Amino acid sequence: DRSQMVSRIDCSMLTSLGLGCFTRMSWSKADPKERCSMVQREVRKAEEEARHVKAVAMKKQGSWTRWDGVQERALTWQDIWSMEGRRIKFLMCSVYNVLPTPSNLHIWRMADIPSCTLCGKQANLEHILSACQPSLADGxxxxxxxxxxxxxxxxxxxxxxxxxxxxxxHHFIQFVRTGESTAAGRxxxxxxxxxxxxxxxxxxxxxxxxxxxxxxxxxxxxxxxxxxxxxxxxxxxxxxxxxxxxxxxxxxxxxxxxxxxxxxxxxxxxxxxxxxxxxxxxxxxxxxxxxxxxxxxxxxxxxxxxxxxxxxxxxxxxxxxxxxxxx
Incomplete structure (x- = not known):
């Protein structure tokens, strides 16, 4: 059907492999368990697309959608348990640009001045983390x-x-008995x-x-x-x-x-x-x-x-x- 064809075309465009290298389970040939998994994947895909469309429309919180050439990262349970709660909060808030910077506090009407106290420029997250010249000079x-x-x-x-x-x-020769085979070393x-x-x-x-x-x-x-x-x-x-x-x-x-x-x-x-x-x-x-x-x-x-x-x-x-x- 059309959705299966579009999926295979998308996969071939994203990789160097040709059309036909990717297979997808047909609904008519799938058992109940496989059909359940297929439905879950489609629902998850639709929800992800809707979330992405909403994020693109957000100028500040959706700025991560404009990151080109960045490796995607998913926090594992090991990452979460090994990091302090404040660091996890900082990580999540920094991605969505909702940290309490002077610029954000001014927008939220929690501060009178949105400028940097070191140089007088707009103290948004970008300025604090990568553009403040006095911070650069201080090392x-x-x-x-x-x-x-x-x-x-x-x-x-x-x-x-x-x-x-x-x-x-030392490099030793690995002998192979008649009729046996061994995996080629990489x-x-x-x-x-x-x-x-x-x-x-x-x-x-x-x-x-x-x-x-x-x-x-x-x-x-x-x-x-x-x-x-x-x-x-x-x-x-x-x-x-x-x-x-x-x-x-x-x-x-x-x-x-x-x-x-x-x-x-x-x-x-x-x-x-x-x-x-x-x-x-x-x-x-x-x-x-x-x-x-x-x-x-x-x-x-x-x-x-x-x-x-x-x-x-x-x-x-x-x-x-x-x-x-x-x-």
Whole structure:
């Protein structure tokens, strides 16, 4: 029927697979249990579409519908139980932009002045979390950035050590008896799997100095990985922008390090620039994140263990604003 055909066409448009690769249970061939599941899916889909239409019409609470290139995230029970109640509240209210910012308090007629006490500009959520220049000068935004960078660097370091450990270990031949078969081992893919002598520097605590053997520059990427044996260098640059500016931040970081990439290549090095964007409300940008291994690495260490820390850090920024107002 028409609905089944539309569903298959939608699936083929969203993926690289062709029409016919997705199958859907026919109502006439389904048993009572399967029919019940089909009805539940259709009702859930209709409710989700209605909710999305309503959210799009909301200028403030529906701003999340305009987040492009952002990985969807569903809070699991483990996330909920592991996070403090105040952090869960902050997370939910920040997504729907209903936190008690001076701008919102003024709209709700609970405050007389909607401006920022530090710079005098409109103190909405975007300004507090990503645009206040005095907060930037005081290092508050840098503190949040470095907390996320520490999580990312830890994940990259674990992957680097694992590659070195596997390459230096003993490799035994696995014999297979006649008539038996064994599953083929998966070969590691990605840049890290191409060398076993990776060195790493991170722009934390002390100023990072780019390896002079690769190129002479004053630029300081957040993470630098390089292999002398294979003449490869990887730059990882983290940005924590407002969610609606993820794409802009990605393009800006690509352009910023383009000259360094070209100079490294001219000096005989294979060079990669990998910008990573994490929204200031804890969302992960998907621009430039390719391959399952890279997605797992970034997702595990940024959305996982570092998530509650980011919520707490951003909550402190909002708390500081309120203290300046009442002090």
């Amino acid at each position: 508050k935004f840098r503190w949040c950035h470095d907390k996320i960078l520490a999580q990312l660097a830890d994940g990259v370091e674990q992957a680097r050590k694992k590659i070195i450990q596997l390459s230096n270990g 070969r590691s893919r990605g840049v890290l799997a191409t060398a076993n002598d990776w060195e790493m520097r991170v722009d934390l605590k002390k100023r990072l100095k780019f390896p002079e053997e690769i190129a002479h520059t004053s630029l300081r990427p957040d993470i630098v990985l390089w292999s002398r044996g294979t003449n490869q260098v990887v730059l990882i640059e983290l940005t924590v922008p407002w969610e609606e500016r993820l794409e802009e931040a990605h393009e800006r970081k690509l352009k910023k390090y383009q000259s360094l990439i070209l100079e490294s290549q001219q000096n005989g090095w294979k060079a990669w620039n990998l910008p990573v964007e994490v929204g200031c409300r804890g969302t992960l940008g998907l621009l430039g994140i390719e391959g399952m291994a890279r997605k797992r690495l970034v997702g595990k260490h940024l959305i996982g263990s570092g998530y509650s820390g980011r919520c707490g850090g951003r909550g402190n920024l909002l708390k500081d604003k309120q203290q300046h107002r009442t002090g």
